[in-house]
Amino acid sequence: MTTGHDTRLDSFNDTGLYPPNNHRDRPEDPDMTATDQRTQEPGADSAPHDGAEPETERTVIFDVEDLNVYYGDFRAVRDASLKVHKNEITAFIGPSGCGKTTLLRCFNRMNDLIETARVTGSLRYHGVDLYHPKVDSVEVRRQIGMVFQKPNPFPKSIWANVAYGPRVAGLAKKGPAMDDIVENSLRKAALWDEVKDRLDDNALGLSGGQQQRLCIARAIATDPDVLLMDEPCSALDPIATTRIEELMQGLKDDYSIVIVTHNMQQAARVSDRTAFFSVEVNPESDTRTGILVEYDSTQKMFSNPADERTENYVTGRFG
Amino acid sequence: MALTTIGTAARQGTTAFTRQRRDFAGGLFKAVILLSLIVSLAVLAVLIVDTVADGWAQLSTRAWDFLNGSLRSRSIDDKLGVKQGLYGSLWIGIIVAVTAFPVGVGAAVYLEEYAPKSRWSAIIELVIRNLAGVPSVVYGLLGLFLFVERSTIFGFLGLGWLADATGGRSVLSAGLTLAVLVLPIVIITAQEAVRAVPTGLKEGAYGLGATKSEMVRTQILPYAAPGILTGTLLAMSRAIGEAAPLILVGAISGGLTRNPAVWDTSGLREKFTALPIIIVEWVSERGRDPGFATAAAAAIVVLLVLVLLMNMTAILLRNRFEKKRG
Numbered sequence: 001m002t003t004g005h006d007t008r009l010d011s012f013n014d015t016g017l018y019p020p021n022n023h024r025d026r027p028e029d030p031d032m033t034a035t036d037q038r039t040q041e042p043g044a045d046s047a048p049h050d051g052a053e054p055e056t057e058r059t060v061i062f063d064v065e066d067l068n069v070y071y072g073d074f075r076a077v078r079d080a081s082l083k084v085h086k087n088e089i090t091a092f093i094g095p096s097g098c099g100k101t102t103l104l105r106c107f108n109r110m111n112d113l114i115e116t117a118r119v120t121g122s123l124r125y126h127g128v129d130l131y132h133p134k135v136d137s138v139e140v141r142r143q144i145g146m147v148f149q150k151p152n153p154f155p156k157s158i159w160a161n162v163a164y165g166p167r168v169a170g171l172a173k174k175g176p177a178m179d180d181i182v183e184n185s186l187r188k189a190a191l192w193d194e195v196k197d198r199l200d201d202n203a204l205g206l207s208g209g210q211q212q213r214l215c216i217a218r219a220i221a222t223d224p225d226v227l228l229m230d231e232p233c234s235a236l237d238p239i240a241t242t243r244i245e246e247l248m249q250g251l252k253d254d255y256s257i258v259i260v261t262h263n264m265q266q267a268a269r270v271s272d273r274t275a276f277f278s279v280e281v282n283p284e285s286d287t288r289t290g291i292l293v294e295y296d297s298t299q300k301m302f303s304n305p306a307d308e309r310t311e312n313y314v315t316g317r318f319g
Numbered sequence: 320m321a322l323t324t325i326g327t328a329a330r331q332g333t334t335a336f337t338r339q340r341r342d343f344a345g346g347l348f349k350a351v352i353l354l355s356l357i358v359s360l361a362v363l364a365v366l367i368v369d370t371v372a373d374g375w376a377q378l379s380t381r382a383w384d385f386l387n388g389s390l391r392s393r394s395i396d397d398k399l400g401v402k403q404g405l406y407g408s409l410w411i412g413i414i415v416a417v418t419a420f421p422v423g424v425g426a427a428v429y430l431e432e433y434a435p436k437s438r439w440s441a442i443i444e445l446v447i448r449n450l451a452g453v454p455s456v457v458y459g460l461l462g463l464f465l466f467v468e469r470s471t472i473f474g475f476l477g478l479g480w481l482a483d484a485t486g487g488r489s490v491l492s493a494g495l496t497l498a499v500l501v502l503p504i505v506i507i508t509a510q511e512a513v514r515a516v517p518t519g520l521k522e523g524a525y526g527l528g529a530t531k532s533e534m535v536r537t538q539i540l541p542y543a544a545p546g547i548l549t550g551t552l553l554a555m556s557r558a559i560g561e562a563a564p565l566i567l568v569g570a571i572s573g574g575l576t577r578n579p580a581v582w583d584t585s586g587l588r589e590k591f592t593a594l595p596i597i598i599v600e601w602v603s604e605r606g607r608d609p610g611f612a613t614a615a616a617a618a619i620v621v622l623l624v625l626v627l628l629m630n631m632t633a634i635l636l637r638n639r640f641e642k643k644r645g
Binding site for chain 2: 110113115138139141142145146148150152154155164165168169219222
């Protein structure tokens, strides 16, 4: 008999802590609730606030503590600590080079792809240490989907783009089951009506905004638990941006979303909680390290931030 | 000052943009670079026209017989032709493609996607680039040692089985030797094609939970396919044109008893010849029998057409794949 912690790790490595297709609908596993998924103290890291629900009501998805990310000797993020909550949109804002994208890419272990990248500190996902040696990064990415800055559909048909994730995850093969997944995903991404008659067309023929919604459909086709979005609208025009933002509001009932954005108004419009990052210049090496300045409900961050640097940033005085 | 002048002129309604003086240096430069283009094209044109004209006597009267004929001691022989050379060259091309292609692509994908970037990988890349420049005679010697003779390396590692498998001085040995010769070229072009795969596609696949091998299979290989194919076909045409390594691995220019059909694989492990060898032989025979000069020119035309066909296939395939890629 192993300890509870190890059992979860092992199941993560096998078919998953949350079996595909039903992990969100399934009643909470009693073993998971009290200790791991919920914050223990009400309002542990912030005063009670109006916008977001009190923290005790929300399950914690990611629990980040003293996280440092290094590229070789260079420290890109220093001592970041925050909690990401279920069915909320959490925005990371801050000037260029502040480490917000780097931190986001830790959440699904995308930084593993960079040979020199190294992570210290603790990053727990539903209580499981994501950087535990036994955790399989491929399995992590099947549960934690990602949408990138530049729309990057595969040079294949629209259908094949959406079917890609379920196929590599072994959820379905060609046939009615996969057709259903493709249709549902495209519907959730508000793209179905525009593409239902040309599912076999090359995805590169879509407009930029459609491509990005296709990438969102592709990401939710694997039925993930969390969606990470790395500046998903930075390559899009205002109309396409609005559509994506509306889409995110709809998606947060099913998914927890973490979004990195350069656009403060976007963070204010869509997110429940906002984390503000800033840059710290190390005088000796002239390198720039990202630090988490403040993390709170979006309403508080934009109306009455506790930190002067946050206030300067959100009021447009720098950045 | 100049700005004021132009501005004043414009305000006065006269245009200031007409050319005031002839640009002689610019004109000269343009003439010189145009001349370089003309010279290089002219050399090629003269070569082709001259060769076709020389070989016309053979090609115009008995093209089919020439393609079907065999090596003969006299140029006026009705059965003179290059079929044995075509057989050798075609099979050399096929053997190069089926061996150098998978090995080259595998090596390229490993180097680009799997090998940790270190001093060692940098050294290996440098070695491969240098291997691409090693004179072909050296590869001929290697082929002789590896595939033709029953050799032993380090005094104990017997390679006799290799020579037994190839049949010694055979098309198979020649094809394998030339495959080794073009391998660095295939690796380098495939590496470039793999490197050109957009990071977004790779991240997209990883982000959806693809493993590395799934990512390579579903993203890298399809995207890099046109580049890899082009590189391989160009390497093949290079291999087909080589003469020096073939001499070393034992291509002969006479005394061939058979003239097998192209699909007859039983000839692969036997004595052989190839188009470049026939050309060299006939050119050297023209002193004794001037008719061989015409035959050599005709053989050159056959080789050129073969190589051009391959290059054309390479271009067509690339365009087709790129269109598919969108």
